[in-house]
Amino acid sequence: MATRNTVVAGKRRRTRQIMVGDVAVGGGAPISVQSMTTTKTADVEGTLAQIYALAASGADIVRCTCNEPEAAEGLARIVPRSPVPIVADIHFHHERALEALEAGVACLRLNPGNLRKPEEIRLVASEARDRKVPIRIGVNAGSLHPDLYKKHGGATPEALVESAQMELDYFREVGFDDVKISVKASSVPLMIEAYRMLADAVDHPLHLGVTEAGPPPAGLIKSTAGIATLLAEGIGDTIRYSLTADPVEEARAGRQLLEALNLRERKGLDLIACPSCGRAEIDVIGVAKEAQAALESRNLPIQVAVMGCVVNGPGEAREADLGIAAGRKRGHLFIRGQIVRVVPEDQMVEALVEEAEKLVAEGIEARLAAADAGAAREAEADRQALLEAKGEDANRSEEKVELIRRHRGEAHS
Numbered sequence: 434m435a436t437r438n439t440v441v442a443g444k445r446r447r448t449r450q451i452m453v454g455d456v457a458v459g460g461g462a463p464i465s466v467q468s469m470t471t472t473k474t475a476d477v478e479g480t481l482a483q484i485y486a487l488a489a490s491g492a493d494i495v496r497c498t499c500n501e502p503e504a505a506e507g508l509a510r511i512v513p514r515s516p517v518p519i520v521a522d523i524h525f526h527h528e529r530a531l532e533a534l535e536a537g538v539a540c541l542r543l544n545p546g547n548l549r550k551p552e553e554i555r556l557v558a559s560e561a562r563d564r565k566v567p568i569r570i571g572v573n574a575g576s577l578h579p580d581l582y583k584k585h586g587g588a589t590p591e592a593l594v595e596s597a598q599m600e601l602d603y604f605r606e607v608g609f610d611d612v613k614i615s616v617k618a619s620s621v622p623l624m625i626e627a628y629r630m631l632a633d634a635v636d637h638p639l640h641l642g643v644t645e646a647g648p649p650p651a652g653l654i655k656s657t658a659g660i661a662t663l664l665a666e667g668i669g670d671t672i673r674y675s676l677t678a679d680p681v682e683e684a685r686a687g688r689q690l691l692e693a694l695n696l697r698e699r700k701g702l703d704l705i706a707c708p709s710c711g712r713a714e715i716d717v718i719g720v721a722k723e724a725q726a727a728l729e730s731r732n733l734p735i736q737v738a739v740m741g742c743v744v745n746g747p748g749e750a751r752e753a754d755l756g757i758a759a760g761r762k763r764g765h766l767f768i769r770g771q772i773v774r775v776v777p778e779d780q781m782v783e784a785l786v787e788e789a790e791k792l793v794a795e796g797i798e799a800r801l802a803a804a805d806a807g808a809a810r811e812a813e814a815d816r817q818a819l820l821e822a823k824g825e826d827a828n829r830s831e832e833k834v835e836l837i838r839r840h841r842g843e844a845h846s
């Protein structure tokens with residue numbers, strides 16, 4: 434709901450566009466979020482349940498492994514019932530790629546590091562061409578072609594890019610160019626460099642990811658560092674977080690990153706909260722968690738702020754659609770920085786949720802018009818009282834100095 438700027442939208446790299454089912458990738462299309470199921474693909478109901486959970490959490494495209502004939506059969510049953518396009522993940526066996534195409538998948542992912550026979554690659558590309566199904570060339574630093582590893586002395590950015598280009602050459606031999614590419618590595622600097630080189634070399638859409646990023650929070654940080662750096666440079670058309678976690682977390686993280694960069698419209702709640710400091714009048718962490726739990730389930734597409742004090746809170750969070758700041762045992766509700774209501778402290782979260790629902794239903798202008806007439810005056814009185822009581826000394830320095838002196842005295846006695 435809040436108006437926002439983006440530092441990246443204006444300078445996105447120009448690419449050709451491919452269609453993964455009904456999702457456009459590249460060519461100025463919204464950047465899409467991907468994730469991958471962790472179920473056995475042959476388990477149709479289990480896999481579909483996970484696909485639905487991923488789609489509800491922000492995934493636009495979902496990949497399933499096609500590692501055995503039973504998985505291909507599973508795909509044939511999954512594809513028509515899936516809410517999002519399905520990509521089949523292929524390693525080692527080109528037969529699985531052909532079966533996945535037969536199953537009706539929207540895209541294949543081939544790993545050039547372990548599907549190496551040129552005649553098999555050309556056969557899969559010809560079949561994909563005839564069926565108008567795109568392929569992702571999914572290069573992975575950990576499974577690079579041994580010849581390239583030797584030639585470049587390791588999994589260098591040059592080696593990853595050359596692997597992708599060799600695969601592209603095989604595809605072009607059979608007139609197939611409906612391709613997106615990834616050059617993933619678990620090393621963030623390596624993947625960033627490889628994607629930059631690839632972006633200079635081809636005009637295909639790029640699928641970004643840091644592979645084997647590990648469990649959160651480190652996995653989230655590594656993925657965000659790699660993906661966000663490239664997105665901020667205008668590189669990247671579809672993204673995947675590879676976390677050692679429930680894939681729902683991958684989808685959520687991908688969606689949240691794009692929303693944070695203003696590359697996708699806000700679909701869910703964005704809860705911001707101050708880090709708290711000596712001025713805080715409440716347990717900010719506790720109230721923020723309570724507010725998040727209460728608001729998240731309602732799926733409200735707004736930015737909500739929880740601020741520890743009314744002295745600075747409404748001003749610091751004036752960009753938020755809605756917020757609450759604490760002061761003198763009361764909660765001060767504000768919309769875009771304007772105080773609209775003052776409630777008892779123990780009703781802060783309840784009042785926040787109620788106002789959030791009204792805000793989404795009625796709009797900002799209507800809720801500002803419905804503000805309590807005296808709320809701003811009361812809030813200002815609380816603010817002034819707090820300023821007088823605490824002055825500019827947010828850290829309660831004198832109390833702390835006194836405590837330190839007392840401890841020192843006790844230690845020496």
Ligand code: SF4
Nearest residue numbers: 707710713741742745
């Ligand atoms: S000054 Fe107030 S709003 Fe800012 S960090 Fe401290 S408690 Fe939070």
